[in-house]
Amino acid sequence: MVAQLAVSLDGATTGFEADHARLYALATLWQEDVTLIGADTLLAQESSVRTALRPGPRDAGPLLAVVDSRHRVHNLEALRELGYWSDVLALYSELTPARRADSLIRELVTGYDHVDLAECLDHLGRRGAKLVRVDSGGGLLGAMIDQGLVDELCLLVHPVLIGDAPRWHDSFTRHLDLSLANVETFLPGVTWLRYCVAESSVEVGETVGGDG
Ligand SMILES: NC(=O)c1ccc[n+]([C@@H]2O[C@H](COP(=O)([O-])OP(=O)(O)OC[C@H]3O[C@@H](n4cnc5c(N)ncnc54)[C@H](OP(=O)(O)O)[C@@H]3O)[C@@H](O)[C@H]2O)c1
The missing domain is CATH 3.40.430.10 (Dihydrofolate Reductase, subunit A)
Incomplete structure (x- = not known):
């Protein structure tokens, strides 16, 4: 299970001009x-x-x-x-x-x-x-993170601060250790962060991602 979302530097998923062309081009990497x-x-x-x-x-x-x-x-x-x-x-x-x-x-x-x-x-x-790719502003993704269903998390971080707006990370409470798999920077300052969920985040008796 892979999740990718466009975020502001302070974690908002709306309220800014996201680079959707880049986001969807990157999403084709997975061929979900x-x-x-x-x-x-x-x-x-x-x-x-x-x-x-x-x-x-x-x-x-x-x-x-x-x-x-x-x-x-x-x-x-x-x-x-x-x-x-x-x-x-x-x-x-x-x-x-x-x-x-x-x-x-x-x-x-x-x-x-x-x-x-x-x-x-x-x-x-x-x-x-x-391979399942989740497209979410945070609500669905948060539920999946809390249930240990996410294997990979990618953020396309935009150089903007939004202030008072919902954050992608508002909706989960689970602690997850991540390992950085890749970083790329695109003009004009958009950074793509690709993380894998570390094995240590998986509780005993639980499988990451189920069949997804
Ligand atoms: N920046 C980005 O990359 C990006 C990507 C996608 C969306 N967005 C924006 O984000 C906003 C929508 O995001 P959102 O976070 O409000 O909604 P969302 O990610 O679409 O999540 C809401 C969905 O999650 C389900 N859900 C939540 N908790 C659940 C649980 N515990 N078990 C099962 N299902 C659960 C809800 O189920 P119910 O059917 O039961 O309500 C609902 O269908 C929009 O404004 C959109 O434009 C931004």
């Missing part, structure tokens, strides 16, 4: 089997999805798996058509509100009030997924 994304991240992109071209699913693309226990995302069919993903899988929980009976989107139900993230990764791994 599954892009795991949180509902809030998708809701923030709703208006751009509405106006985007829809060439149709890309057979060779990753699966888009959407964590949405409250069923707040209603444009999954449109996301599948964007030409990046091969298909979309909605991840719901027992308490997720009822879905449209005619929905063509596949779904996986795990957990009671929240999606059970470890069970989802197990399911994806059993179906052949070897």
Whole structure:
């Protein structure tokens, strides 16, 4: 399980002009089997999805798996058509509100009030997924860090201070030791930090990343 996000020097994930071209170019390094994304991240992109071209699913693309226990995302069919993903899988929980009976989107139900993230990764791994990349502003990533599900963490650090804004690291409490795998600096001063989660962060009886 790999996570990558664009951050300000003080850890904000919004409120600045992120170098998205660089972020997505770097993300292609992994050739992920599954892009795991949180509902809030998708809701923030709703208006751009509405106006985007829809060439149709890309057979060779990753699966888009959407964590949405409250069923707040209603444009999954449109996301599948964007030409990046091969298909979309909605991840719901027992308490997720009822879905449209005619929905063509596949779904996986795990957990009671929240999606059970470890069970989802197990399911994806059993179906052949070897690499999952999480796309999150911090909420979903924090839950995955707390559950010991992240193997690699990459930050594209931008030379800006945002001040009062949510931080990517607000939502977890776990101590993780990291080992630096790579550092690259790009003009105009954007730094890419790539860390692996150290083995010492893994508790006895726990496997890092499950099948992800
Ligand atoms: N700078 C970057 O690289 C970057 C990347 C992505 C997004 N963003 C920005 O960040 C913002 C969104 O980030 P966010 O942190 O608010 O949301 P997020 O990362 O999308 O996380 C929210 C999702 O995580 C799920 N979640 C949280 N805790 C969970 C748990 N314990 N178990 C299972 N699921 C859990 C929530 O589930 P429920 O379905 O139950 O609510 C929800 O679907 C947007 O403004 C977006 O534009 C920035």
